[in-house]
Amino acid sequence: MVKRVVVGAHYGLRDWLVQRVTAVVMATYSVLMLGIVLFQRPGNYGLWKGLFVQQWMRLASLLFLLSVFWHAWVGVRDILMDYVKPAGVRLVLQVGVILLLVAYSLWSIQILWSIA
Amino acid sequence: MRFSVYRYDPDKDSKPYMKDYEVALEPSDRMLLDALVRIKALDDSLSLRRSCREGVCGSDAMNINGRNGLACITRLADLKEPVELRPLPGLPVIRDLVVDMSQFFKQYHSIKPYLQNTAPAPEKERLQSPAEREELDGLYECILCACCSTSCPSFWWNPDKFVGPAGLLAAYRFIADTRDQATSERLDDLEDPYRLFRCHSIMNCVDVCPKGLNPTRAIGRIKELMVKRMV
Numbered sequence: 001m002v003k004r005v006v007v008g009a010h011y012g013l014r015d016w017l018v019q020r021v022t023a024v025v026m027a028t029y030s031v032l033m034l035g036i037v038l039f040q041r042p043g044n045y046g047l048w049k050g051l052f053v054q055q056w057m058r059l060a061s062l063l064f065l066l067s068v069f070w071h072a073w074v075g076v077r078d079i080l081m082d083y084v085k086p087a088g089v090r091l092v093l094q095v096g097v098i099l100l101l102v103a104y105s106l107w108s109i110q111i112l113w114s115i116a
Numbered sequence: 117m118r119f120s121v122y123r124y125d126p127d128k129d130s131k132p133y134m135k136d137y138e139v140a141l142e143p144s145d146r147m148l149l150d151a152l153v154r155i156k157a158l159d160d161s162l163s164l165r166r167s168c169r170e171g172v173c174g175s176d177a178m179n180i181n182g183r184n185g186l187a188c189i190t191r192l193a194d195l196k197e198p199v200e201l202r203p204l205p206g207l208p209v210i211r212d213l214v215v216d217m218s219q220f221f222k223q224y225h226s227i228k229p230y231l232q233n234t235a236p237a238p239e240k241e242r243l244q245s246p247a248e249r250e251e252l253d254g255l256y257e258c259i260l261c262a263c264c265s266t267s268c269p270s271f272w273w274n275p276d277k278f279v280g281p282a283g284l285l286a287a288y289r290f291i292a293d294t295r296d297q298a299t300s301e302r303l304d305d306l307e308d309p310y311r312l313f314r315c316h317s318i319m320n321c322v323d324v325c326p327k328g329l330n331p332t333r334a335i336g337r338i339k340e341l342m343v344k345r346m347v
Contacts, residue, residue, distance in 0.1 A: 007277050010304065010307050011307065011308075012307055012313040015313070016313050017346075081310075
């Protein structure tokens with residue numbers, strides 16, 4: 001069988017941009033978290049819980065986690081493109097990764113808003 | 117001076133091997149290519165490409181002590197002995213230091229490396245302002261020696277799909293040219309997870325370019341234009 005190389009999917013910019021934007025979100029949240037740990041020293045369960053019941057903290061954490069998942073999607077997709085050559089297998093794996101990351105996102109929401 | 121040279125003749129050798137040479141240099145021998153010509157006189161079975169011997173034709177690109185470069189403009193005095201010479205990495209070896217560059221040129225041709233302009237040609241020439249012409253500096257000087265693309269892991273892995281630094285530098289050379297009218301089509305063509313976005317800006321290309329060009333910057337400009345077009 002003749003091996004046909006097909007390129008020209010006409011996407012890629014959005015993912016490239018997403019990877020950069022989500023990286024900024026993750027970096028900002030990490031610095032924020034480090035600041036809180038260093039300066040507020042939430043050293044026991046009560047203080048830690050008090051931090052996370054605040055709505056802004058929940059939203060910031062959710063944004064961070066969604067950034068992790070979206071960032072991970074672009075990276076994992078690239079790995080699958082490099083190492084899994086049969087297109088059918090790759091599609092199945094990519095769909096699997098997407099479903100997993102969506103499930104993680106929903107689970108994150110449940111965890112963050114279950115703190116009361 | 118001592119050299120260790122990659123030898124492989126697919127007709128005779130079952131696998132590649134390194135052959136050592138000890139060469140007596142003359143005071144006039146300054147560049148690596150001078151030494152290679154002496155080795156060739158000792159052992160005429162060694163195959164290599166060379167032509168202009170002054171860093172313009174791009175024929176004698178090879179891997180010199182682990183780093184891609186042109187033999188003709190690599191100073192012997194700067195090289196650690198034994199000098200290890202290998203063919204450009206990632207391309208099929210035809211024989212010894214000669215590699216098959218078909219894939220490299222295929223990628224270069226894929227970006228349509230020529231001016232596209234459907235406007236009727238003026239009587240003399242299509243003029244540019246000095247500022248417009250300046251945009252092409254650092255782009256048009258590429259001699260297609262393939263040092264950059266063959267030092268790029270993304271090109272090693274996807275040589276059939278990733279255009280590679282040399283091709284992308286050439287692509288930007290035409291995008292940046294005010295006389296070219298196909299900017300939008302060129303950007304469309306490169307908007308692809310493989311063709312352009314396999315570049316992760318590790319800058320091996322910049323590190324090795326014997327002409328001191330910066331493909332990573334050109335690739336960044338292409339991405340910038342795509343972002344500008346999108347937002």
